[in-house]
Amino acid sequence: MKMTFRWYGSKADPIPLKYIKQIPGMTGLMGLLDKPAGVDWPEDEFRALVDEVHAAGLELEVIESVNVHEDIKTGLPTRDEYIDNYISTIKMLARNGVKVIIYNFMPVFDWLRTDLARVIPEDGSNSLYFDEKDLGAMGPLEIVRKTAEDSKGFTLPGWEPERLALLEKTLKQYEGMTPDDLRVHYKYFLDAVIPVCEAVGVRMACHPDDPAWPIFGLPRIAHSIADYDKIVALHDSPANTVCLCTGSLGSNPDNDVPAAIRHFGQMDRIGAMHVRNVKYLGHHHFREASHLSSTGDLDMYAIMKAIHDTCPDTYVRPDHGRMIWDEVGRPGYGLYDRALGAAYLNGLWEALERA
Numbered sequence: 576m577k578m579t580f581r582w583y584g585s586k587a588d589p590i591p592l593k594y595i596k597q598i599p600g601m602t603g604l605m606g607l608l609d610k611p612a613g614v615d616w617p618e619d620e621f622r623a624l625v626d627e628v629h630a631a632g633l634e635l636e637v638i639e640s641v642n643v644h645e646d647i648k649t650g651l652p653t654r655d656e657y658i659d660n661y662i663s664t665i666k667m668l669a670r671n672g673v674k675v676i677i678y679n680f681m682p683v684f685d686w687l688r689t690d691l692a693r694v695i696p697e698d699g700s701n702s703l704y705f706d707e708k709d710l711g712a713m714g715p716l717e718i719v720r721k722t723a724e725d726s727k728g729f730t731l732p733g734w735e736p737e738r739l740a741l742l743e744k745t746l747k748q749y750e751g752m753t754p755d756d757l758r759v760h761y762k763y764f765l766d767a768v769i770p771v772c773e774a775v776g777v778r779m780a781c782h783p784d785d786p787a788w789p790i791f792g793l794p795r796i797a798h799s800i801a802d803y804d805k806i807v808a809l810h811d812s813p814a815n816t817v818c819l820c821t822g823s824l825g826s827n828p829d830n831d832v833p834a835a836i837r838h839f840g841q842m843d844r845i846g847a848m849h850v851r852n853v854k855y856l857g858h859h860h861f862r863e864a865s866h867l868s869s870t871g872d873l874d875m876y877a878i879m880k881a882i883h884d885t886c887p888d889t890y891v892r893p894d895h896g897r898m899i900w901d902e903v904g905r906p907g908y909g910l911y912d913r914a915l916g917a918a919y920l921n922g923l924w925e926a927l928e929r930a
């Protein structure tokens with residue numbers, strides 16, 4: 576297991592790399608470049624990021640948010656140009672030491688919350704929160720406006736302004752599209768990129784829908800074991816893998832998260848893990864909890880044991896944390912609670928190693 580940390584780059588992230596390096600057991604980052612979907616990432620810019628990360632004594636083997644352009648997801652004729660750019664980016668990342676690319680194939684919204692800073696009554700910290708009842712009154716355009724207002728000035732992954740500017744047009748393109756239609760477009764994409772990944776030694780890892788059920792009538796195809804069975808079958812290859820995010824899949828109590836890890840771990844189809852805990856508050860109603868099992872509803876020991884038993888060499892990062900100790904930062908991506916989460920997960924791992 577390689578313990579890693581998401582980092583937005585020195586211009587966009589208030590957390591210095593040396594703080595991340597000081598978290599015990601931290602080996603590297605799940606990094607990203609803030610680029611619009613569809614562009615071919617510039618190598619000089621990426622190389623500079625790699626050099627900066629290496630200079631801090633950390634690795635950069637996992638990259639997140641190489642976003643898939645909506646024209647690919649909706650199957651437009653213009654998709655081939657964007658797929659060519661994606662392939663060029665895969666090759667560039669591989670040349671610069673990247674082993675895993677985390678992405679998603681979600682229409683329009685890659686994650687959704689109704690409150691980015693809901694106070695947790697027990698201790699006064701706050702975390703990301705979702706209640707479908709609150710969403711009921713809001714359409715997609717209103718939730719976008721609210722999320723932007725609540726983001727404290729930070730850009731949020733999946734909520735990039737250029738993507739959202741086209742929201743109305745994009746939503747129209749999905750009208751009438753079924754999950755099967757979306758999978759046809761997905762297969763076209765995978766058939767193009769996975770052979771390239773095999774050739775250059777990179778694994779694609781698909782992040783689940785978050786929350787793990789359909790929203791706004793959009794087709795969503797990555798929120799259960801059955802969904803992922805279909806995804807890995809679209810193009811059967813060790814390079815076509817799952818980014819198993821326990822908090823995203825676990826937002827739906829119907830998903831048995833440790834069983835999902837075992838299932839895809841045994842198949843060698845887990846490219847990376849996001850590990851966090853969720854507290855259920857009702858139907859389609861939850862908040863994010865600290866990583867400690869007893870503060871939420873996921874069994875974090877069972878999750879780490881499933882990783883230990885079936886995919887012990889994978890990359891793990893503590894996913895979203897709460898905001899604690901009056902930290903001001905990007906919702907979900909503060910330093911303190913994620914550092915506590917990493918320490919706790921590393922503690923579980925040490926116990927599993929010694930048992």
Ligand SMILES: [Mn+2]
Pocket residue numbers: 782820823849894
């Ligand atoms: Mn995640």
